[in-house]
Amino acid sequence: MAKQIFTLNVNGRDHEVYTEPNQSLLEVVRDELRLTGAKEGCGTGDCGACTVLVDGRIVTSCLVLAPDAAGREITTIEGLADGEKLHPMQQAFIDHGSVQCGFCIPGMILSSVALLEENPAPTRDEIRRGIAGNLCRCTGYRKIVEAIESVAGS
């Protein structure tokens, strides 16, 4: 099918993109918009490395067709900080040593931010379940959970 033009609102800015309509949102965000925070781990919805926010809710962008995200507000990890000032969740991940290789972290942080939006005072179990869609091969999750707890408690 011929390429199409559509507008994606990413991190508060409209971007005109010109691609085949069967491209995933992840492909467009990374390859067209050059926002490479979201990662492709599995491509099939299992790992959460490609997590972005669409209208404030987390989705795995590897399973969203880019034209389906037109007209919605998309937030990637690049849009979370306020200028030079990191989002409290980003800062907490640094302060708690929650990051090792970093591959899972953009998705993990967005899932954590959205979790606290939906449930501002989660229990430890709710936190663990809340990030069940984000796999981390390095950290064992413990310091990630601690970072989220610290933001929830503050």
Added chain:
Amino acid sequence: MRRFDYYRAISVDEAIALLNEHGEGGMLLSGGTDLLVQIKEAGLAPAYVVGLSGIDELRELRSNGDGLHIGAGVLMHEVASDGTVQAQYSALCDGAGVVGSRQTRNMATVGGNVCNAAPSADTGPPLSVLDATVHVAGGGGTREVAIDDFWTGPGRTVLDSEVVTHITVPAPPANAGSFYERHTPRQIMDIAAVGTAVYVELDGDGNCSQARIALGAVAPTVVRAPAAEAALSGGPITAARAAEAGRAAAGEATPISDQRGSAEFRTHLVEVMTTRSILHAAERAQG
């Protein structure tokens, strides 16, 4: 991703017209959590794809005294967090709430779960025991299909170039309760090895006046367990009678062995989980 032509519909009529216009081999796309995975991993190669996510009329979730209306495009998280569904259609809330991860539940639709026709679909047994009706629209008009007649095999339904518009569920009486649970080898992010859903109505004496029991992942489709229903109906819901119905259900399951469990293990699970689900549903009916 494998290339395919993609058309986004903005109304049900337009979706049907696109299917008719482009002919054989087209597929519908809602949340994409089954279809895109099948395209990427299982070699599915649709001639073209028609997107439904822009159709507002499919997004409606509402209830009144007659029952529940679930648009085919309603998301799992919307169903699971709806107060009326939680209170009155609890088994459906149980099922929608365990699908995948939070990300999955923000994308996956009830209509997609039903139309994908996996015997392990987590809203399948709940919709079956809640006596749901599937509303279908096609070139020849609209029709209604009882949920138990909708699935014809693994991944197969009665649909013929048609769109599911919504699913309706009759309002249960006050003395009714329903429950769904599944067993998965992993706690989260896994597919059911067995799912059991139970709906019961109690009469004034506390006897079971109506029972519906459905099993997931132990037959080519979600199936009802009529012998278990008969064993439970017409008497009080005691542990002993629940166990008897559980044994009857195990006799009605025809599971296969795969990586999520042997046929023998699954049959055992059916007995244990049906028994337990009956008692939970009865608790809710009294609740």
